[in-house]
Amino acid sequence: MADYRDLFARLGSEIHVVNLGLERFAETLEALGVPVLHVQWTPPAGGDPERARLLSLLEDDD
């Protein structure tokens, strides 16, 4: 089990956000001057949730 006591120190003074999904959230952060990158996300596996789940399980554990 990891130690969370240094969480906010690890997080540092700046939050840099990768946004997937609702673009509105990225627009809000951008307007506030928060570094953010919006992903042009599309549903994987042609939008078939079950196939997408199987694909994600096949991916390497980095």
Next chain:
Amino acid sequence: MTTRTTLKRSFYQDSVALMGLARELRTGAGVGEAAALMGTPANLALMADAGLLTDEARAAGPNDLVIVVRADSAAEAEAALARAESLLTARRVRVEASGRRCPRTLDSAVRQLQGANVALISVPGAFAAAEARKALRRGLHVMLFSDNVTLEDETALKRLAVERGLLLMGPDCGTAYLGGVPLGFANAVPRGRIGLVAASGTGLQQVVTLLAAAGEGVSQAIGVGGRDMSGPVGAAMTLAALDALGADPATELIVVVGKPPAPAVRATVEARLRALGKPAVVAMLGREIATGSVGPLTTVVTLEDAAAAAVARRAGRAFEPHAFSNVATARHRVKEYRATRGPGAAAVRGLYAGGTLAYEALLILEPLLGAGAVGGNLGGHGGGPHRVLDLGADEYTVGRAHPMLDAALRVEEIERAAKEPDTAVLLVDVVLGHGAAPDPAGDIAPALEAARRGRRGLAVVASVIGTAADPQGLAAQRARLEAAGAWVLPSNAQAARAAACIAGEAPVVEMLLGGRA
């Protein structure tokens, strides 16, 4: 009436963007109805219900965009579809002209954004767990806004997060503040000394906005998802957040907002809270909760009391809960409403956008109106006559936007409730902040006005969850509701009590306001 369809293959757009598009199309000349949806099975079923499932639309797949317009004439329908095309093109041109980089996957975004440390994920629930898993593996903290994530996936994701010392906030996490940055639906609040852990988005919003009104700010606020304190999840993120806030020098007091934990995790959470060495306030939204202070720990049962107890504690004062901020005004207004209440009108209809606000209202109304007397979709004990509806619940939001973004469903429910002869009070919430609709009070005000015009003596009781610094402006939103004839109270808890005083038996009024009803 003519119906026309455009089908755009492999053209994914998010649900909020599409809601905006459909709303725009409905304003077109001669347009009766318009839908812009991705062709998922759930969305196609919705279109069938609305009588908009044309043969072309039927052929759509989940990644195809379907736009259907019903208009008075073929020319008007064609014009609306042309308008849709130009709006979508304008959007694309705007993104391209901004020079913004547009990665197509999380991996490439992480490579492009130096210092990326948080992933905010709001993709459809069926795909959300896989994206969250990827983000955790790349070392990012995750705010998982998406709902409809299975308990099994949640448990596995939190186990992975804990192994790596990362946050997995959610699923269905609406609000968080990390390092002063508001994430998701979040109000503009000052930074300060109070750290929060919340199993609920709108619950957290109510607490931080009331703290802001009292001059207190937020150090960090971590959302954990509504099921974190269940047995299978074992409070994994609550415990992580408590450890982090306990050690954070910027946090002097901790507020926890949630439902009562599963018996198996209760002792662990309480022991951790006591071991923090910081004062803590716990808002336990449940039935038969013992309130009061023991050592550093104060337990309360409403969101307003959580904020008030935190403020009192920081000021070194004892915390005294109250039913109303302004008893004299409340007494006066209640008397007025009770005098004009229509014959046979004695029921409260709570029509909520915020899930936790709805639940809080239910918990307040039950003991005042009778445990068996309040129904709705929140596990209320009774079947009526009173009703509290969480219109953001899953059964209402499949294929459509949340009522905090799109008021259409709530307007329908207001109209429906206003027609029921036993309705005495419409009880509503209006939630402001980043991410929420630009004018949420204005979206429902005409329906509230019409309801009051149509029914003499009908009361509208509301609360606005927001701050003066929110994009919509707290004062302006309150004024909009008041102009529509609503009685606007400072908190959801007070609004629920006001509703009970108007609709309930005389002893309710005597208990909450003193004197005779």
